[in-house]
Structures are given as C-alpha cells and as structure tokens.
Amino acid sequence: MDILNQKVTLLSKIPLTPRVLWLRFQLSEPLLFQAGQFIKLEWDINGQHVARNYSIASPPYQGMTSFSLVATLLANGVASTQFQFAQPGWQTSLKGPYGRLLLPKAVECPSQLILVATGTGIAPFYAMLPDLEEYLKCGCHVDLFFGVRNSEELFFFYPFKVLAEQYSHFNFTVCFSRQQTTESACLHSGYVQQYLVNTDVHSNALVMLCGHPDMVDGCFTLFTKDKGLKASQIKREKYILNH
Template identity: 30%
Template sequence: MKYIARVSEKIYLTENQHFWLIKLELTKPDRISFTAGQYASLRVDERGMRRSYSIASTPDNEHGINLVAEMVPGGVGSTYLQKIKLGEEVEILAPLGQFVIQKTELRNNNLLFVATGSGIVPLWSMINDLLINKHERRQMRLHWGMRSEEDLFWVDNLERLAETYPNFVFDIVLSKPSEKWELCSGHVQDCLMRDFPQGLTQWEAYVCGRQAVVIEIAAKLEELGMKREDIYHEKFS
C-alpha cells in the first residue's frame, strides 16, 4: 500500500554518523498494520528510484514507522536520507516482505537471531515485539556482528531487555574491535561455533545482513545441525 509520511524526527544513532534513525509520521493514510520484520520501500529520487528499509519500530505504533539507515558514501538512498529535513514528505510502499516470525502451533523451537550491520533492524523489531508485546517464553538468543565499538547502537535497549527478560541473551561480535574489547571478536559465524558446541537442533534462526554474509551464516547453522527449513533470512542486497 502507498503511504505519504512526514519526517518527524531525524537523529544519528552513532557519533560517527554512520547510522541514522528517521521517524516517519503517516499522513495519508494515517494508520498502518504490519508484522515485525517487514520493510518499507522508499522513493528516493524524482524518477521514482526506490530503496528498501526495514521497519525499525514495533507494530503497536500504528501511526508511524521508524527507519534506520546506514549511510553508504555516495549511495542514492543514503544521500536522499542524509539531505531530508524535518517536516518533509516521503512516499513509501509498506508493509512488504515475508521475513517474520513463523507461527508456532506445531513446534517449540528456541529462537536464534543473527545479524550483521544494519541487519539488526528487523531483528530488533521482532525481539522487542516478542518480548514486550507477545510475552514470548522461549529461549531467545541474538548474535550481532558489527565492525567496531563506534558503530554500535541500541546496546542500552538490548541490555535492558536482557535484564528484564531472562529468556533473552545477546552477544555482540566485532570484526575490528579496539584493544579494550574483551568479548567475542572476528566473524559472527565463528562465535556461533563457540557458543553452540552442542549444536542447534532445537532452534530456528532468523538471519539478516548483506547477501554474502547471510549465505555464510546459513551454511554455518546447517553445519551446527539446524535444518535448512528452520533458517529464515532477509538479504540486504
């Protein structure tokens, strides 16, 4: 469905300004129903070129959606969002995509979330929605691969969730950490090997990030005993 929305807030999430949070207030129509994990397609130039951004808010907010954009130097979508001003109107198509938590009637798998970079966005929405709105009781584990400490955001929120909900645990994995970093470093898939030596047969996974990494992570999950049909993914191509 096509929406017109107004930029109501725009802030950077990291001091290096690599990641921005953009809040959109829906004007026409002014209400949306979506499932956590879905995305919006944003018109980013006069000719109608579009870029996809996962919805970085939870479905209980029906009058607006948030987006988180990684600023790719020279990128068409990145430049559009970098320049956009408060109060300006944008055109979006939403909600789109099938990357959502699967129905649970027939199974009781634990939930593994694996993200790299801005791939955290749909997983963040799923995790917040599951814990806060849906009172999910299954074990939930997030592995988030990022480059360095300077690129991290939402860590406070994840820490709060982990403190409040004992069934949620998260790990951050940095590929280029500073010397002070004491937690897992390297590729996110290496830390999966470390954290699940007993394998992943009772789990299903939601994986999101750039295409090549998603393929590597899915292969690693299968190596750890996860069935291919239990791996759901979104590739940011």
C-alpha cells in the same frame, strides 16, 4: 497483509552513530505490518526514480500514525545522500509492507530462537522486542548475535542488554569485526560466524538472519551443513544493494 501505497512525511532524524541515521516518518494512513517486515520508499530526484527497501525498526503497535527505520549512510549512495540532507517535512512515497522475516506466535515458539544481524540488519529484531519478551516469558531460549565494525558503530545496545539482564535464557553477543575489545559477557572481537560455531543449536531451533549478504550466506551454510538444520528452519533477509 495488504500492500499499501501512501505518502509519508519525515518527522525527525537522529544520528545513532556517525554512519547510521534513525528516521521517523508520519503516515497518512495506518500501516498494518508485522515486526520483521520492510517497506519500499520511492521518490524522484534529478529525473531519476529512486526505490529503496528498509526494514521497519518500530513495533507494529506504533504503526497507526508513524514508523521508523535506520539507514546506513553509504558514500555517494543516492538514498544515503537524500537522507543525510533531508529535513523534517520531506515527503516521499511508501509501498508495503513486504517480507517473511516473521516470528511465529509465542504459543507456537520453538525451544530456541537464534537471531543474527549485521549493522542495520538489527532493525527488524529491534521492532520484535515486545515479541521477544513474550517468547522469553514462554521459556524460549533466545540467542542474539549482532555484528558491527567497532564500538563507535554500535547502536540499539541497551534495550537488548537490559533484556539479557532480565532473562538468563537470553544470550546477547556483540561482535566487533574491526576492533579488539576486552572480552566481556557480551562484547567480543571477530565475526559473528566465529561465535556461532560454538553455539549449541537445538534440533527444532528457528534461525533468523538479517543484514550483509555475505553474513547471511555464510550463516545459512553453517546452520544447514554444520549444525544440521533444515533450510525451512532458517529465515533470511539480505540487504542487497540496488546495482
């Protein structure tokens, strides 16, 4: 897939939670990408060149004219501050797409797909929703574990919940790391790793990990050491900060 460089224009900005913004950008050329990939946004501010990576949170079929991302607002973060105050019409440069967090075609799907995300690390899996439905139709068992701090920070919940209600072989588990919750079918308290320990893992499972670097490293160790998977069965995208 070609790496393109183009100008993009902010179309809209919606707060999904107090700390997460949904940003939609107008493309000047079609962006050909696969669900799971990320782009780099670049701009200059106060004599400083800023370059930050963001997963694409919209499915590829929308990539002819626009794309979306979700950004966590970090205190005093350069991009976070820019996004917080940016208005529709703000222009920036985009490079991409990049990344290998890609699903095999549905016909080649493994018997089990395990997706683990923390925070905005859910973005690539949200972009994969149409593909996940294809996987489920092919009989693939899909487990999604989504870690956020508390219910106030939960977003993109309903599209996955609806899918879980439609397909009994789609297990959706939300883990609140900083909130006790009344345990329900999908809402739990604790870290995602705690729930993975008790998950049955098929020997040919494909695992995708996205988000906080500590979660990605912890889960990688768990799947390779305790669950006996090969490193090649695990795809990772770590949201490493730029300093």
